[in-house]
Amino acid sequence: MLDIKLIRDNPDAVRKRLADRGRGDEAAVDKIAALDQRRRKLVSDSDALKALRNIVSKEIGALKSKGQDTSDKVAAMKKVGDDIAALDRDITATDEELRGILLTIPNLPHPSVPEGKDAADNPEIRQWGHKPEFTFKPKPHWEIGEALDILDFPRATKISGSGFILYKGAGARLERGLINFLLDLHTRGHGYMEIFPPFLINRASMIGTGQLPKFEEDMYRLRDDELYLAPTAEVPVSNIHRDEILRHEQLPLYYCAYTPCFRREAGAAGKETRGMIRVHQFDKVEMVKFSHPDSSYDELEKMVANAEKVLQLLGLHYRVILLCTGDMGFASAKTYDIEVWAPGQDAYLEVSSCSNCEDFQSRRANIRFKDKDGKNRFVHLLNGSGTALARLFVALLETYQQADGSVLLPEILAPYLGGVRTIRGK
RNA sequence: GGAGAGGUGGCUGAGCGGUUGAAAGCGCCGGUCUCGAAAACCGGUUUGGCCGAAAGGUCAACGUGAGUUCAAAUCUCACCCUCUCCGCCA
Known part of the structure; x- marks a missing residue:
């Protein structure tokens, strides 16, 4: 607001x-x-x-x-x-x-955000690594996953409908291992406090971070109880301090949380329907910061670096782009997206979006701090994916697929997969 | 889900319908004292809106929302939440 x-x-x-x-x-x-x-x-x-x-x-x-x-x-x-x-x-x-x-007016773009109409106007800030080369034509993840029997799209559809994922065996293990890998990295490596929040969220919290009232149709809602399924951990975690006054010495606060994310994807019908690039439920580890206004843009840069670290450790090629004024989200004043390379798609996939919302959300959610002079001011709120799991899973399968159909995963994940690096078919 | 109790300032805890924005204690901040500290003593210590350059003025807020009244923290109703007991249950 x-x-x-x-x-x-x-x-x-x-x-x-x-x-x-x-x-x-x-x-x-x-x-x-x-x-x-x-x-x-x-x-x-x-x-x-x-x-x-x-x-x-x-x-x-x-x-x-x-x-x-x-x-x-x-x-x-x-x-x-x-x-x-x-x-x-x-x-x-x-x-x-x-x-x-x-409540329906979006945040103002920061002066450093380039003017532009849509995604085509987003400048690339940097790249890391390079596109892997293959001696064969790289397959899309749905072919790899189904051949290895670690992803089962037809049965996910039977259980729930289109846009849901059923992980099986080593696939399920990999998903769980990735969650742990990401949480360990951000807590032990980057100083975030681990949070495990509720997944059902009340209306006041949804208004606090800006999902409501404007984007009601994008949310899953429990009508009998006026609760919403979390579309991202940003919502419950940012609302931890709703209606509170923090002490300035407490800032910045770093939180990270794993949650599943539920999105109706209303209006996205027909887009990216194949595989698990756009789905109604996916896992994500989210970073949230409560920052002093004077340092929130430094904190944003650090947060992007924290998200990039994930891809660097996994050896995945990516690029960082800065969203232009026309492509930014509702609550954000400045947003960096990180896009990982997916060889089977021949495309970059957005796996992280790191935003400084300044005081836009804290004014809605009434989250303040007492500054050195004893004055109450709104904190700056930042959130960033660290990272989204489904697309990370895609990039891993497609990047590390082998000629024989197996997948050879990065060494760093081995401890999270029972010491195993290779996923093979039966 | 049933029965009962209760929701007041950072905390504990008072508050006959009319100088109560709110006693008292604790905590916190400042001061006196001290070589320094503790203790003691003195003073201060909620938030928001509006007017104002400021000083200051004024309004509102005692879980939330309605209502009664010239006047509500105080009375009525609904809802929310917390606690205790019972039931159910991973």
Whole structure:
């Protein structure tokens, strides 16, 4: 949520930066400013009447204790009370309308974010490693996985529907091993505290990180209980400190968590339907930071490095790109994506997205810290995948496939796979 | 799920419907004292909105939301949460 004061004081700057995102959100700025002005007028009128009522009510109390007549004052205050009630109804309605709009306005891009329309305008920041070479034509992961009997798409569809994954045998073991590998790396190696959060999330938390109210149709929802399946661990973990005031010495806080991620992928029908590149449920280890505003951009760079480390240790070729204004997510002020090379797809796959949301989420979720001067300020919230598992699984199978159909995994994973590096067919 | 109890400031814990934004204690911050520290003593110590350059003024908030009243932390209703006991259960 944007700071209403920023819109009030610099409407033109806000309008410009929203326009850079290319979604037409700048059109709401005038409406917001008008509602804000109306609200302030109503509040000050209501406050004046309340001040009057408070004074006279005290007089009534004093007079009554002396046994004097108060009927004229009581009658006058009854009228004032009615006026206040009318004003307050108006305030509530204005407030709700204003907040309703503010909650659907995306964050402003950071000045360092390049202007652009869509993914084609995202600059590449760097590459690591290089595309592996094969003496044969590399197969896609679904062929490798089904031949080795470690992935079973038809049965996943039977159990749940399209867009779900059934891991079997060494595949299931690999998925579990990767989760442990990632958590160990970020906790022991990068200083994050491990979190295992609930997977069902209430509405207030979903609003806090920005999934609601705007993206309701993308979420799985339990209608009977008004709970949502976590689309990413970012949601439960960021909400750990909702409605809290942290001490500045506590910052930055580093958390990481494994969760499954549930996404309806509404509107994505027909896209990347083959295999496990776009699915309704996938595993992910997420990093979340609560940062002091002064250092949040340094923290973002470090977080990207933490995610890159995963791919470096696994020997997977990747590139880092900076999302342009038109391609960024709703809550983000600046986002780096990391894309791993998948030889069987002949394409890069997004396996991590690291964002600095600045105070956009902390204002919604009311997460503050007391600074050195004792002033309460909003923390900066960052989140990044470290990394998404399904696509990492894809990259591993496709990169390390052998001519004989087996998969020879990186040495570093052996401890997580019972000492075994090779996945072979029967 | 059933029965009961309860939700007040960082914590503990008071609070006849009318100077109670809220006693007291603890904690914390500052000061006096001390070579220094402890103790003791003095002072301070919730958050947000609006007006204001500031000083300051004003409004709101005692789980949440409605209601009664001139006036609600205090009365009524609904909901949420916590605790105890019972039931069920991995």
